[in-house]
Amino acid sequence: MTQLKGWRDIPIGGMILEAGNAVEYLTGGWRAFRPLFGEAACIHCMQCWLFCPDSSILVDVENEKMIGFDLEYCKGCGICASVCPVNAKVIRKGGEELERDDPRLCILMVEEGKFGEEDSE
Ligand code: SF4
Ligand code: SF4
Known part of the structure; x- marks a missing residue:
């Protein structure tokens, strides 16, 4: 165990x-909560990468594609899902209030432990 520092x-x-x-x-x-890719097709605009406060969006630099989430550092804040323009389009198109874990979204936010780890990327 790490030794805690005293005030001095x-x-x-x-x-x-x-x-x-x-x-x-x-x-x-x-x-x-944890982000998952949904059914809507990602357009690799990198808005999620730009806004993620923990640099947890994984990118295939060579092919300029967003490829998933670094779950060691992702805090599950949901900012990526909020800024995703494809999410906005799906919500507008549906004309209904979608739950944040609706699989039709491009990035959905699911409760931790609800789906397997292998679904994360
Ligand atoms: S998940 Fe959304 S915000 Fe991120 S690259 Fe894909 S379309 Fe853009
Ligand atoms: S949920 Fe928050 S920390 Fe995790 S990838 Fe999205 S923006 Fe980054």
Whole structure:
């Protein structure tokens, strides 16, 4: 177990002395909901990549395609689903209020543990 620092050991102002140490915190453990690809076809516009606060959108750089979610760091905030233009189109087209786990969406948000991990990408 990591030894917790006492108040005398913590730098003034809580400064971060080692840049890039966020990679050590697997924020995916905080998640209550998780993003999944739905039925609607992704147009690879990368809006989700641009807005994800945890850099958790996986991209095939060579082919310029969004390919899934990095669940080690994805906190399940749902921002990707909110900004996805394909989601907006599906919702508008349906003319009804869709649940956030409706499979017709491009990115849907499901409760953690509801579907298998293999469905995530
Ligand atoms: S999932 Fe949506 S926001 Fe992300 S690349 Fe595909 S269409 Fe764009
Ligand atoms: S839910 Fe979407 S926007 Fe939020 S952390 Fe996960 S991948 Fe990023």
